Amino acid sequence: MTAQDLPRKVKIVEVGPRDGLQNEKETIPADIKIALVDRLTAAGFANIEAASFVSPKWVPQMATSTEVMAGIARRPGVLYSALAPNMKGFEAALAAGADEIVIFGAASEAFSQKNINCSIAESIERFRDVAEATKRHGLRLRAAVSCAFGCPYQGEVPLDAVADVVARLRDLGCDEIDIADTIGVATPRKVHEVMPRVIREFPIEGLSGHFHDTYGQAIANIYASLEEGITIYHSSVAGLGGCPYAKGATGNVATEDVLYLMQGLGIETGVDLDAVVDAGQFIAGHLGRKSNSRAGNAIAAKRQQ
Numbered sequence: 062m063t064a065q066d067l068p069r070k071v072k073i074v075e076v077g078p079r080d081g082l083q084n085e086k087e088t089i090p091a092d093i094k095i096a097l098v099d100r101l102t103a104a105g106f107a108n109i110e111a112a113s114f115v116s117p118k119w120v121p122q123m124a125t126s127t128e129v130m131a132g133i134a135r136r137p138g139v140l141y142s143a144l145a146p147n148m149k150g151f152e153a154a155l156a157a158g159a160d161e162i163v164i165f166g167a168a169s170e171a172f173s174q175k176n177i178n179c180s181i182a183e184s185i186e187r188f189r190d191v192a193e194a195t196k197r198h199g200l201r202l203r204a205a206v207s208c209a210f211g212c213p214y215q216g217e218v219p220l221d222a223v224a225d226v227v228a229r230l231r232d233l234g235c236d237e238i239d240i241a242d243t244i245g246v247a248t249p250r251k252v253h254e255v256m257p258r259v260i261r262e263f264p265i266e267g268l269s270g271h272f273h274d275t276y277g278q279a280i281a282n283i284y285a286s287l288e289e290g291i292t293i294y295h296s297s298v299a300g301l302g303g304c305p306y307a308k309g310a311t312g313n314v315a316t317e318d319v320l321y322l323m324q325g326l327g328i329e330t331g332v333d334l335d336a337v338v339d340a341g342q343f344i345a346g347h348l349g350r351k352s353n354s355r356a357g358n359a360i361a362a363k364r365q366q
């Protein structure tokens with residue numbers, strides 16, 4: 062396969078304000094989160110994961126989600142997504158005006174227990190109510206499948222387990238399903254095994270690749286996913302993040318790096334790389350550390366010359 066055969070256009074879902082920030086120890090003021098989302102909106106993303114309505118005891122950083130959703134300057138046509146693990150989360154996300162509800166399950170029993178305190182089967186039952194309510198209110202429904210490429214607790218995750226969860230989430234009426242490498246252990250070979258298997262269960266146009274970059278493989282894994290025809294990718298500005306229930310896992314692949322890759326391949330994203338570099342420098346500055354984006358730092362350094 063050559064670069065000519067890759068998709069010509071992809072959707073990048075910016076998950077920095079949620080997946081990126083949820084793991085930060087210091088409480089980030091809502092106005093900083095709002096300023097970040099507004100910068101990302103201005104950069105041209107069609108979909109931003111802005112909030113998470115989960116137990117504040119489990120993930121304290123997301124406790125300001127209602128305030129964040131109320132404060133952002135929404136651009137018409139942009140989807141602002143929010144995580145909701147149960148009906149309590151759904152009601153809060155609905156009241157906050159989320160455009161898309163994200164339920165989040167796992168292909169690994171052990172991870173499901175640690176992350177949402179229930180088995181995979183129980184999670185599907187909880188999600189059923191959320192899915193029905195989401196559809197009833199005319200909102201979009203997305204689902205994440207954590208540990209699709211490996212689990213921090215049980216290690217190897219069988220392909221059939223991934224496919225089975227994808228099929229169960231499909232049956233709940235999901236519009237989009239995220240195939241997540243929660244701990245960043247995948248390599249392209251694994252991607253070429255997992256993606257074709259899940260494509261058999263769910264329309265390819267609605268499948269996304271959600272890669273963490275713990276082992277530095279995320280860009281290679283995205284390229285492998287492009288070769289499989291996947292056209293939706295998640296990334297986090299400045300490479301923010303890590304999962305609170307996956308120790309040692311680093312952030313999502315940096316959005317700036319993904320945009321640089323897509324630009325180089327001539328693949329349309331509709332997102333302004335320079336504006337994302339600015340957003341990355343803004344949030345890294347607030348956190349008092351260097352951005353994790355190689356491309357973002359290189360572009361920022363070049364501007365100083």
Ligand SMILES: CC(C)(COP(=O)([O-])OP(=O)([O-])OC[C@H]1O[C@@H](n2cnc3c(N)ncnc32)[C@H](O)[C@@H]1OP(=O)([O-])[O-])[C@@H](O)C(=O)NCCC(=O)NCCSC(=O)C[C@@](C)(O)CC(=O)[O-]
Pocket residue numbers: 080083113114115116117119120144145146147148149150151165176177178205206207208241242243244271304305306
């Ligand atoms: C799912 C639960 C709630 C179960 O937690 P539980 O303790 O089994 O739930 P519960 O129903 O027994 O409720 C316990 C307490 O939480 C409250 N509660 C219950 N639900 C909510 C809610 N929605 N919003 C606010 N509060 C809530 C509830 O009211 C109660 O409060 P109390 O009476 O003790 O004061 C808990 O395990 C939880 O919140 N987990 C969150 C885990 C999480 O957010 N993980 C990170 C996101 S997933 C991720 O990052 C992976 C992803 C998506 O990016 C893809 C990838 O890379 O893999």
